[in-house]
Amino acid sequence: MAYKTIVEDNIDILVCGAGLGGTGAAFEARYWGQDKKIIIAEKANIDRSGAVAQGLYAINCYMGTRWGENNPEDHVRYARIDLMGMVREDLLFDMARHVDSAVHQFEEWGLPLMRDPKTGAYQREGRWQIMIHGESYKPIVAEAAKKSADQVYNRICVTHLLMDESKENRVAGAVGFNVRTGNYHVFKSKAVIVGAGGASMIFKPRSVGEGAGRVWYAPWSSGSAYGLLINAGAKMTQMENRIVLARFKDGYGPVGAYFLHLKTYTQNGLGEEYESKWWPELQEMVGKEYLDPEVSHRTHRPIPTCLRNHAFISEVNAGRGPIHMITMEAFQDPHLEEVGWENFLGMTVGQAVLWAATDVDPKNENPELTTSEPYVMGSHATGCGAWCSGPEDVSPPEYFWGYNRMTSVEGLFGAGDAVGGTPHAFSSGSFTEGRLAAKAACKYIDDGKAQGIRVSDKQINDLKEEIYKPMEHYKVYHNEVVAGSVNPNFINPRQGLDRLQKLMDEYCGGVTVSYMTNEKLLHIGLKKMKVLEEDLEKLAAEDVHELLRAWELKHRLRTAESVFHHTLFRKETRWPGYYYRGDAMKLDDENWHVLTVSRRDPKTGEYTMEKAPCYHLVGKDD
Amino acid sequence: MPTFVYMTRCDGCGHCVDICPSDIMHIDPTYRRAYNIEPNMCWECFSCVKACPHHAIDVRGYADFAPLGHSVRVHRDEERGTIGWKIKFRDGREKNFLSPITTKPWGKHIPKLADVPGPDKTARESQLLFNEPNYIRMDDGDLYTLETAGLKLKEGVYY
Ligand SMILES: Cc1cc2nc3c(=O)[nH]c(=O)nc-3n(C[C@H](O)[C@H](O)[C@H](O)COP(=O)(O)OP(=O)(O)OC[C@H]3O[C@@H](n4cnc5c(N)ncnc54)[C@H](O)[C@@H]3O)c2cc1C
Ligand code: SF4
Ligand code: SF4
Numbered sequence: 001m002a003y004k005t006i007v008e009d010n011i012d013i014l015v016c017g018a019g020l021g022g023t024g025a026a027f028e029a030r031y032w033g034q035d036k037k038i039i040i041a042e043k044a045n046i047d048r049s050g051a052v053a054q055g056l057y058a059i060n061c062y063m064g065t066r067w068g069e070n071n072p073e074d075h076v077r078y079a080r081i082d083l084m085g086m087v088r089e090d091l092l093f094d095m096a097r098h099v100d101s102a103v104h105q106f107e108e109w110g111l112p113l114m115r116d117p118k119t120g121a122y123q124r125e126g127r128w129q130i131m132i133h134g135e136s137y138k139p140i141v142a143e144a145a146k147k148s149a150d151q152v153y154n155r156i157c158v159t160h161l162l163m164d165e166s167k168e169n170r171v172a173g174a175v176g177f178n179v180r181t182g183n184y185h186v187f188k189s190k191a192v193i194v195g196a197g198g199a200s201m202i203f204k205p206r207s208v209g210e211g212a213g214r215v216w217y218a219p220w221s222s223g224s225a226y227g228l229l230i231n232a233g234a235k236m237t238q239m240e241n242r243i244v245l246a247r248f249k250d251g252y253g254p255v256g257a258y259f260l261h262l263k264t265y266t267q268n269g270l271g272e273e274y275e276s277k278w279w280p281e282l283q284e285m286v287g288k289e290y291l292d293p294e295v296s297h298r299t300h301r302p303i304p305t306c307l308r309n310h311a312f313i314s315e316v317n318a319g320r321g322p323i324h325m326i327t328m329e330a331f332q333d334p335h336l337e338e339v340g341w342e343n344f345l346g347m348t349v350g351q352a353v354l355w356a357a358t359d360v361d362p363k364n365e366n367p368e369l370t371t372s373e374p375y376v377m378g379s380h381a382t383g384c385g386a387w388c389s390g391p392e393d394v395s396p397p398e399y400f401w402g403y404n405r406m407t408s409v410e411g412l413f414g415a416g417d418a419v420g421g422t423p424h425a426f427s428s429g430s431f432t433e434g435r436l437a438a439k440a441a442c443k444y445i446d447d448g449k450a451q452g453i454r455v456s457d458k459q460i461n462d463l464k465e466e467i468y469k470p471m472e473h474y475k476v477y478h479n480e481v482v483a484g485s486v487n488p489n490f491i492n493p494r495q496g497l498d499r500l501q502k503l504m505d506e507y508c509g510g511v512t513v514s515y516m517t518n519e520k521l522l523h524i525g526l527k528k529m530k531v532l533e534e535d536l537e538k539l540a541a542e543d544v545h546e547l548l549r550a551w552e553l554k555h556r557l558r559t560a561e562s563v564f565h566h567t568l569f570r571k572e573t574r575w576p577g578y579y580y581r582g583d584a585m586k587l588d589d590e591n592w593h594v595l596t597v598s599r600r601d602p603k604t605g606e607y608t609m610e611k612a613p614c615y616h617l618v619g620k621d622d
Numbered sequence: 623m624p625t626f627v628y629m630t631r632c633d634g635c636g637h638c639v640d641i642c643p644s645d646i647m648h649i650d651p652t653y654r655r656a657y658n659i660e661p662n663m664c665w666e667c668f669s670c671v672k673a674c675p676h677h678a679i680d681v682r683g684y685a686d687f688a689p690l691g692h693s694v695r696v697h698r699d700e701e702r703g704t705i706g707w708k709i710k711f712r713d714g715r716e717k718n719f720l721s722p723i724t725t726k727p728w729g730k731h732i733p734k735l736a737d738v739p740g741p742d743k744t745a746r747e748s749q750l751l752f753n754e755p756n757y758i759r760m761d762d763g764d765l766y767t768l769e770t771a772g773l774k775l776k777e778g779v780y781y
Contacts, residue, residue, distance in 0.1 A: 027735070028735075028751060028752055030735035030736055031735045031738065031740075031741065031751075031752040032741060032746070032752075034735075034736060034740045044642070044643040044644075044645065045640060045641050045643070047641065048641050048643055048667070048669040049643050050643070053643045053665075053667045053669055054665070054667040054668065054669070065758065065759050065763075066758075066759045066760050066761065071766070071771065072766050072771070073771055073773060093766075094749075097758070097765060097766040098751055098754070098758065098765075100757075100758050100759070101751065101753060101754050101757035101758045104757050104758075104760065105753070105757060107725075108731055109726070109731050109732045110724040110725050110726030110727070110728070110731055111724070111725075112721075112722045112723070112724065112725050133721045133722050133723065135698070135705050135721065135723045136705075136723040136724055139728075140724065140732075143728065143729045143732050144732045147729075147732055147733075147734050147735070148734075148735050148736070155645075179645055207684065207686045207687065208686075209662070209684070209685060209686040210623065210624065210661050210662050210684040210685045210686055211662070211684035211685075211686035211687060211688075212662045213624075213644075213661070213662045213663045213664050213665060214624075214664075214665065214666065214684055215665075218643065218644075218665050218667070219644060219663050219664075219665050220643050220644045220645075220663075220665075250684075250686075250687045250688075338719065341709075341717065341719055342719055342721055345705075345707050345719060345721075346705075346721065349666055349667070349668045349681075349694060349696075350665070350666035350683075352694055352707075352709055353666055353681055353683045353688065353692065353694045354683055354687070354688055355711075356683075356692035356693065356694055356709050356710060356711050356712065357683040357688035357689050357690075357691070357692040357712055358687075358688065358689060358712070359711050359712045359713050359715075361711070361715065391749055392749075393749060393767050393768065394767075394768055396775055435751050435752070436751070439751060443746065446746075545645060545648075545659070548645060549663075615775060615776065616776035617768070617773055617775055617776060618773055618776075619776070
């Protein structure tokens with residue numbers, strides 16, 4: 001291919017993917033590295049890229065220590081019970097003790113945060129959430145990142161990380177291509193911070209036509225944060241902990257503000273409360289430790305989200321659907337009605353489009369809810385991601401190898417969805433993690449840890465060849481295409497994606513099987529996945545845009561493969577409502593009160609699985 | 623087809639192409655007008671709709687489940703710092719909403735960290751980030767550590 005090669009050399013800090021994590025990283029890197037060269041490589045346009053492109057109506061992680069509301073350890077307790085014990089408490093505590101400073105900055109930068117007229121504190125939606133007019137959240141944080149970076153390369157799809165050839169297991173930059181010009185971009189860098197976002201669409205969505213893209217997490221969240229890291233040989237953790245969300249049907253509109261602020265509630269198709277009916281049976285499965293409705297009621301300790309999903313799914317399977325959100329009462333108050341609508345207009349406009357199209361006015365009609373297909377992402381309410389070092393003053397030895405948020409590959413850092421074991425970070429926590437990673441990356445360089453990095457032309461040229469292979473393949477075989485897409489020699493990225501989604505759905509616990517899987521199914525799925533990977537060698541891309549989809553697919557495949565291995569390894573059902581191991585339906589604390597860690601050998605493709613200790617930093621609430 | 627372009631209003635300026643996070647707004651080479659090349663990779667995020675200076679882009683709900691006859695129009699006004707929405711239901715009812723998008727002029731209150739005095743050695747060795755600790759609690763309260771929180775590392779549970 002005749003595409004130009006553009007090399008950016010002598011970079012100190014390369015930020016791959018500038019969503020909430022990446023913008024935080026670029027911003028903070030300038031403070032600790034005033035004369036460092038900071039470069040951003042972003043797949044879309046930093047002003048509206050990532051999961052916050054539409055905006056957000058709430059900042060979901062804010063302690064409010066300033067107002068005497070919560071301390072970091074309270075947040076650790078909350079995230080821990082929600083995730084059935086499985087979190088990295090050091091990382092959570094660290095994020096929580098810094099997150100307020102990020103939010104206070106957002107306000108200073110002009111993000112409209114709502115305030116409680118009586119106390120002057122930020123308007124709470126729930127214990128951890130504050131309400132904002134967040135339509136322009138992303139442009140505002142993008143502005144901060146742009147002011148700090150030496151250069152922002154928009155429309156660069158990063159496909160691979162460069163590895164140092166003078167020292168094993170050390171990063172040396174990244175490569176990718178410009179999705180507009182097609183040019184090949186090489187970034188040689190001392191440290192790399194990956195903030196390339198979580199994975200949507202690795203499981204079959206509920207809609208399969210036009211609406212197959214109207215998923216909950218953004219359709220451009222291609223799991224690159226995982227694909228890039230796994231391929232570089234970084235250890236991953238908790239990849240089995242995918243998330244299923246209860247959402248407004250077909251619009252994927254969040255329900256959080258409805259429950260918490262508008263005080264709406266759910267009912268089954270017969271108009272009954274149904275959740276509590278499922279608690280006794282569920283308590284048998286997970287134990288009183290994790291489900292004690294009485295304690296929850298008394299102490300306001302939440303019932304884990306996955307368990308509430310379990311009640312929802314079981315009730316629908318028992319034939320008592322649909323589940324409705326009771327909005328008709330709250331919406332009689334004009335202020336609450338406005339909050340309800342604006343919640344979606346500033347965050348998931350598609351929900352408002354759907355209600356307009358179907359004549360559903362939640363003031364006069366209670367809308368339907370449903371459970372989504374599973375997603376893999378480490379910043380929302382699940383903890384998938386890289387196995388990272390924690391901070392020096394908090395982490396036990398197993399969790400600490402020198403530089404905060406550094407993965408098990410030297411010089412390679414993560415932020416946001418990329419970091420494992422830190423659920424409930426959300427947007428503000430992801431931004432904060434980016435800041436923490438940036439400070440640590442500067443220190444890593446200042447300590448001389450990045451000296452003597454070497455990248456050969458061979459590595460650069462080999463990767464170039466690999467990147468454009470789908471276009472070469474198309475050139476050679478496209479004469480045999482019939483009916484626009486049928487060819488005996490290749491599949492296109494959409495066909496590959498459909499196949500991935502189908503096999504994830506059927507073998508790894510998607511919606512069509514009510515989130516159920518078992519060891520046998522997982523083995524079959526992995527085998528099919530291997531063959532799919534072989535076929536992806538014959539993936540064809542007609543143009544540069546399709547090349548983008550091809551690489552998104554490859555990153556999704558790697559993410560999905562990791563989910564399979566982790567799900568197979570954890571022989572228990574830790575999170576009923578997110579997925580079920582039919583052959584191990586009970587939560588098994590005796591054998592599985594551990595964090596799962598995997599590593600894929602970049603040379604052989606083999607996975608090694610291990611159990612890592614789950615340290616508890618803080619005691620129980622009572 | 624979630625987003626679509628009114629051909630008579632579009633002048634091919636490319637703002638929508640520049641902003642779409644999914645890389646699906648493209649300019650048709652023959653007609654020099656924008657169009658959505660991959661409807662099932664659209665999120666109805668409205669980024670392109672908000673960016674279009676000629677209000678040439680509209681959204682039609684997904685054919686899988688959304689009946690025809692509705693509209694959700696938006697006007698984002700950077701100078702006034704507001705965003706306005708007009709929702710038309712299929713049956714003709716209408717709702718209007720207006721919200722702020724910023725409280726301060728764009729960019730002016732975001733510091734340029736290259737011009738801020740650099741951190742000293744103690745700060746570098748501490749756990750603090752830019753503008754901390756005062757930005758955490760705004761009362762000069764210091765950063766949380768295990769000791770200040772009265773916490774002790776509990777045993778790692780490992781089987
Ligand atoms: C519908 C929805 C509602 C939410 N609601 C809330 C809420 O109310 N409050 C809240 O606080 N949080 C909310 N969140 C969560 C929040 O958006 C995420 O936690 C946060 O955005 C994660 O940050 P990140 O940087 O890891 O990923 P993202 O913000 O998704 O950023 C990833 C970036 O990487 C780029 N990228 C991806 N692949 C590549 C590649 N190969 N090369 C280069 N660049 C790449 C992307 O373009 C993107 O810019 C919500 C998310 C969604 C989707
Ligand atoms: S609505 Fe969003 S995803 Fe769809 S075309 Fe416009 S900018 Fe792209
Ligand atoms: S922004 Fe509007 S006018 Fe410009 S190309 Fe897109 S649709 Fe056409």
